Amino acid sequence: MSLPSRLSGALKPMIDLAYPPRCPLCGDALGxxxxxxxxxxxxxxxxxxxxxxxxxxxxxxxLGMDDAPLCAPCMKEAPRHSGIAAATFYNDASRKLVLxxxxxxxxxxxxxxxxxMAARLGPLDPETVLVPVPLHRWRIWRRGYxxxxxxxxxxxxxxxxxxxxxxxxxxxxxxxxxxxGRQARSKALQGSIRVSARGLRMIAGRRVVLVDDVMTSGAxxxxxxxxxxxxxxxxxxxxxxxxxVDGERxxxxxxxxxxxxxxxxxxxxxxxxx
Numbered sequence: 001m002s003l004p005s006r007l008s009g010a011l012k013p014m015i016d017l018a019y020p021p022r023c024p025l026c027g028d029a030l031g032x033x034x035x036x037x038x039x040x041x042x043x044x045x046x047x048x049x050x051x052x053x054x055x056x057x058x059x060x061x062x063l064g065m066d067d068a069p070l071c072a073p074c075m076k077e078a079p080r081h082s083g084i085a086a087a088t089f090y091n092d093a094s095r096k097l098v099l100x101x102x103x104x105x106x107x108x109x110x111x112x113x114x115x116x117m118a119a120r121l122g123p124l125d126p127e128t129v130l131v132p133v134p135l136h137r138w139r140i141w142r143r144g145y146x147x148x149x150x151x152x153x154x155x156x157x158x159x160x161x162x163x164x165x166x167x168x169x170x171x172x173x174x175x176x177x178x179x180x181g182r183q184a185r186s187k188a189l190q191g192s193i194r195v196s197a198r199g200l201r202m203i204a205g206r207r208v209v210l211v212d213d214v215m216t217s218g219a220x221x222x223x224x225x226x227x228x229x230x231x232x233x234x235x236x237x238x239x240x241x242x243x244x245v246d247g248e249r250x251x252x253x254x255x256x257x258x259x260x261x262x263x264x265x266x267x268x269x270x271x272x273x274x
Contacts, residue, residue, distance in 0.1 A: 024109060025096050034112050043093035047086055047120070047243075056084045058245060081225055082207075082235040086243035087116035090214060094242040098213055102147045110147070113213075113241045114154025121155065121209065121239055129203055129233075130156050130163040133212040133224055134170040134193060151241065152211040161209070167199030168224055193223045195231040204232040215240040 021030035023037040030037060036044075047056055050063040052071035059071060088094045100106040101113065132148035140146055149165045156163035172192035195203065210224050221238050228236050 024100055024106060025093060034108075036112075040093060043091070045089040045091050045094070047089060054079055054083065055081075056086055056243075058089070080229065080236075081210075081221075081238050083237045084215065084243065085117065085120040085122075085209075085237060085239045086215065087113065087120050087240070088242045090216075090242040090244040098242060102213060103143075105144075107145060107147075107150055110150040110154050114151045115158060117151060117211070117239050117241055118155045118158040121159070121237070124159040124161040124209070125207065126160050126162070128159075128161040128207045128209060129167065130161050130209050130211055131167040131199070131203070131224075131228065132163075132165060133210065133220060134166075134168040136170040136172070148212050151213060155209075155211065155239070162202075164199060164202045166196050167202055168193055168227060169196045169199075193220075193227050195227050200231055203228060205234050208233040208236045210236055210238045212238070212240045213242070215243045217244075 022028065023030055023035075023040055025036055025040040025043070028037045028039075035041075047058065050059040050061065050069075051057060052059060052069070052074055054070055054074040057071040057073070059069065063069060097109060097113065101109040130152040132146060132152040135143070135146045135148075146165075152163045152165065155161070170193055208228055210221060210228065212221065215221055215238065225236050225238075
């Protein structure tokens with residue numbers, strides 16, 4: 001066991017005494033500092049089959065668990081990405097987690113969220129490059145961290161894939177995308193994301209996993225995808241903690257697409273929120 005692991009184990013009783021483990025969603029007591037209580041775990045909407053074989057969009061249960069057909073959007077236009085791995089679908093439970101992580105400073109949630117994302121991704125080749133969706137430097141300065149970078153770092157720790165935190169850079173401080181449709185989002189993002197000088201060297205000819213906390217309309221991921229493929233990535237998968245989908249899903253109420261960016265840009269109820 002490494003020295004950091006031994007120190008962590010030795011300090012754990014004191015940490016638990018000073019900061020009793022609590023579920024980040026409901027506040028109930030937990031046995032460890034990570035994870036959720038059983039009731040809150042049950043509220044997460046975890047993707048299961050049947051789903052689109054190309055983009056993981058949920059499909060009617062009547063298609064059967066072993067089928068992997070394409071959804072209508074992917075049949076209409078083949079996606080440029082090599083798959084979407086979402087740990088959860090975006091509902092009230094995942095929204096609360098992302099709010100706490102992204103705007104509430106609960107960066108310790110990256111460990112649990114990254115673990116769920118890594119499980120959805122499955123084994124990764126060590127030469128795979130994990131690339132977080134970038135934030136503009138002014139937003140990083142205000143927030144103090146890039147939540148996608150924290151998730152990518154955690155996935156790298158679990159999978160042994162390499163992470164390049166600065167492979168992409170956002171050159172324009174785009175306005176909040178909350179309340180905008182896909183076309184408006186795409187227009188706002190146009191020309192705002194590029195591959196960095198270091199990124200050019202690190203992604204050339206490699207498989208890339210683009211990491212984000214929430215995938216909403218897909219406009220941001222598409223802008224990143226365009227830059228990565230244009231500058232030499234072999235292929236690009238998209239990994240996110242929560243993915244927005246439309247329509248009711250059995251027993252779990254998703255957050256409607258027109259509310260999706262209450263979380264990604266500003267918390268719902270904050271002045272100026274969409």
